[in-house]
Amino acid sequence: MVSSKNPAFLNGVPELLILQCLKGRRMYGYELVQAIRDATGEHVVLAEGVVYPVLHMLEREGALSAERRTVNGRSRIYYALTDRGTARLADLADTWRRLTAAIGGVLGEPGHA
Amino acid sequence: MVSSKNPAFLNGVPELLILQCLKGRRMYGYELVQAIRDATGEHVVLAEGVVYPVLHMLEREGALSAERRTVNGRSRIYYALTDRGTARLADLADTWRRLTAAIGGVLGEPGHA
DNA sequence: TACGTTACCTAGCAACGCTAGGTATTGATC
DNA sequence: GATCAATACCTAGCGTTGCTAGGTAACGTA
Incomplete structure (x- = not known):
């Protein structure tokens, strides 16, 4: 666990x-799948079955707002960060950095005390 | 998944x-728990219930060799890397670096193309 | 008309590792 | 001499995460 608490860290x-x-900007689910695939050089490929449930969960918790729009006859659901979502992102990113720095230190990577 | 394959990545x-x-050196389970806690500045604290099963699994798969010794009346089981374990470490570390680099890139951290 | 793409969705499962217990010995404290 | 903390090992069982594998439907093109 990370600094005392439990979820699989x-x-x-x-x-x-x-x-x-x-x-960066509001996006819809199908677009996110590809954006993440591209942005990580295919090192992380999240299937739609992963992305959609996360979007629904985040909306339910008030971290995202959703807006249905039709573009080219396609119905899309655009999601945008709320204040709560922004805070959540900051928190997760911070945890991630701390954790990877700590593990990187054990692995003997350059750039740690 | 990482570069096409599945386990929770x-x-x-x-x-x-x-x-x-x-x-670095051969160690026993109880010692590993503390070594990891210390080396990560308590950012990663693996309970014994996590460490021992992993050690058993790694030994079963031939990545570690085990040797029972008694020190100060305490029975300890020292584990050492085998060639297979060394290879496995190299593989895991490589995957980890690639992955964290990819995610770090998305997070806009310095030090990526 | 058939196929690939876009775009959404969910049920169900597997695995990882965390929790929470357990045993036994040693050494210090009271 | 009893009690407690620390050392050192172990396992059963559970919860969460997120992956697999499906399904629907509309659009464009061959």
Whole structure:
């Protein structure tokens, strides 16, 4: 666990990536799948079955707002960060950095005390 | 998944840390718990219930060799990397670096193309 | 008309590792 | 001489995460 608390301590990465993408601009689910695939050079490929449930969960918790729009006859649901979502992103990103720095230190990577 | 294959893509970190610690010198389970806690500045605290099963699994798969010794009346089981364990460590560390680099890139951290 | 793409969705499962217990010995404290 | 903390090992069982594998429907093109 990370600094005392429990959730599997490395989970929540799909959530982190989704929130980070939405920080730049509002996006819809199908678009997020490809954005994450591209942005990570295919190192992280989240299937739709991963992305959609996370989006629904984040909306339910008030971290995202959703807006249905039709473009070219396609119905899309655009998601945008709320204040709560912005805070959540900051928190997750911070945890992630601390954790990877700590593990990187053990692995003997350059750039740590 | 990482570059096409499935296992939860961030799991195996306890395993990675244990193997890395054993790269330096042979250690026993109880010692590993503390070594990892200390080396990560308490950012990663693996309970014994996490460490021992991983050690058993790694030994079963031939990545570690075990040797029982008694020190100060305490019975300890020292583990050491085998060639297979060394290879496994290299593989896990590589995957970890690629993955964290990719995610770090999305998070807009300095030090990526 | 058939196929690939876009775009959404969910049920169900597997695995990882965390919780929470357990045993036994040693050494210090009272 | 009893009690407690620390050392050192162990396992059963559970919860969460997120992956698999499906399904629907509309659009464009061959």
